[in-house]
Amino acid sequence: MSDKTLTRMDLAEAIHNEVGLSRNESAAMVEKVLGHISDALVRGETVKISSFGTFSVRDKAARVGRNPKTGEEVPILPRRVLTFRPSHLMKDRVAAGNKD
Amino acid sequence: MIRSELIQKIADESPELTLRDVENIVGTVFDEITGAMAQGDRVELRGFGAFSVKSRDSRTGRNPRTGESVDVDSKHVPFFKTGKLLRDRLNGK
Numbered sequence: 001m002s003d004k005t006l007t008r009m010d011l012a013e014a015i016h017n018e019v020g021l022s023r024n025e026s027a028a029m030v031e032k033v034l035g036h037i038s039d040a041l042v043r044g045e046t047v048k049i050s051s052f053g054t055f056s057v058r059d060k061a062a063r064v065g066r067n068p069k070t071g072e073e074v075p076i077l078p079r080r081v082l083t084f085r086p087s088h089l090m091k092d093r094v095a096a097g098n099k100d
Numbered sequence: 101m102i103r104s105e106l107i108q109k110i111a112d113e114s115p116e117l118t119l120r121d122v123e124n125i126v127g128t129v130f131d132e133i134t135g136a137m138a139q140g141d142r143v144e145l146r147g148f149g150a151f152s153v154k155s156r157d158s159r160t161g162r163n164p165r166t167g168e169s170v171d172v173d174s175k176h177v178p179f180f181k182t183g184k185l186l187r188d189r190l191n192g193k
Contacts, residue, residue: 006136006143011129018128019121029125032110034148040101042189048102052130053178057190080190082149084180090134091178094153097138098176 041082053086137178147185154179 008030015026037055040047047055057080065076086094103126111122133143133151143151158174182190 004136004139004141006132006141008145010136011132014128014132015125019124021125026125029110029114030129032113033106033126033129034145036101036106036109038148038186038189041186045101047106049106049130050103052103052134053180055180082182082186082190084149084178086178086180090137093134093138094178095175098140098153098155 049087051087051089053084053090055082055084057082140176145183147183149183149186150181152179152181153177 008027011030012023012026015021015029016023019026021029037047041055041057044057046057049055060079060081062078063076065074066072067074107119107122107126110126111117111119114122117125136143137151137153140153142153153176156175156177159172161170161172162168163170
């Protein structure tokens with residue numbers, strides 16, 4: 001594994017190279033993609049991107065948690081969490097690319 | 101929301117771009133993320149979340165129908181962790 005980290009800047013650079021938008025416009029497009037996905041999820045929608053994966057929002061019930069250091073009981077309030085389920089294509093590509 | 105609806109929303113906001121351009125842009129974003137993970141890299145998108153690759157040890161699984169045991173090889177799987185800002189937004193903060 002190469003241990004590199006991709007950021008928004010790398011995604012913008014790829015758009016710049018691929019589509020020919022300026023770096024500024026490309027960065028704005030990255031924000032639009034992430035912004036629309038986030039907004040849909042906040043509205044409670046599932047976001048399904050074919051050949052990439054599915055983001056869905058799940059409701060978690062309240063439960064009693066425990067501070068592992070002190071053993072003290074703390075209430076955990078009901079909350080919404082996001083889960084990502086990768087597509088088969090992504091799983092296959094990630095598995096094939098990381099063979100030991 | 102599905103991929104084509106995401107593309108349409110962005111196209112509606114970007115009259116200077118053709119639908120083909122927007123398809124290309126959206127496709128590039130997802131391809132880059134998958135491609136990075138296929139090389140074992142992380143993708144960190146502050147406020148949204150981070151994609152990384154986790155390794156799974158080999159194990160002895162069982163065919164649930166026949167009960168037969170099967171060896172499952174170790175493998176690498178994609179993983180997503182939600183960013184703090186998005187997690188807070190999901191909970192109305």
